[in-house]
Amino acid sequence: NAGVTQTPKFQVLKTGQSMTLQCAQDMNHNSMYWYRQDPGMGLRLIYYSASEGTTDKGEVPNGYNVSRLNKREFSLRLESAAPSQTSVYFCASSEAERPTGFYNEQFFGPGTRLTVL
């Protein structure tokens, strides 16, 4: 089992460029999450998905879009990158079957380090 995988591991963008961060899990989990981690701050939830075809906004959704392509995959898209989006992005998954299932253990990927110049 690979668990949660993320691609790419590193990315440098110029302001205004777009890109998609990919995430996949092989644990047959229902829920998937995207977080960003900034220095001196805890993780902040960007978007989450409690099931295939559904997505919900988290704490900091502005500037991002997501797609729950199927049960395994959950992608995060930056349409027009800004320097404020320089961060480390983590994808996670859990067994939670509904949006209120945050108390379920979350399993995290290794992260994508994104720099926007």
Add this chain to the structure above:
Amino acid sequence: AQSVTQLDSQVPVFEEAPVELRCNYSSSVSVYLFWYVQYPNQGLQLLLKYLSGSTLVKGINGFEAEFNKSQTSFHLRKPSVHISDTAEYFCAVILYSSASKIIFGSGTRLSIRP
């Protein structure tokens, strides 16, 4: 508003010494509480969680935490640390009533000296 405070951004300790990492939260309603650990260049993994029941919670790798409702704290402890415990530790809180929002603290970097 709900918030989580980790009072120490860095905690250096000697190997085999005890350690306590502090976490306080603010909430007027019941909460679920978590500690996650992040080893260098890895994602977070769950150390332990408090949902209900006994206020002393035991987790992986010899860690434990105690929920203190009156002091709104959930401090993490280990009686004897190892070099392999070098990592960043995050406390997190979820409101019991909604469970649809998780708030992470800013993290405590634990460095172990031989």
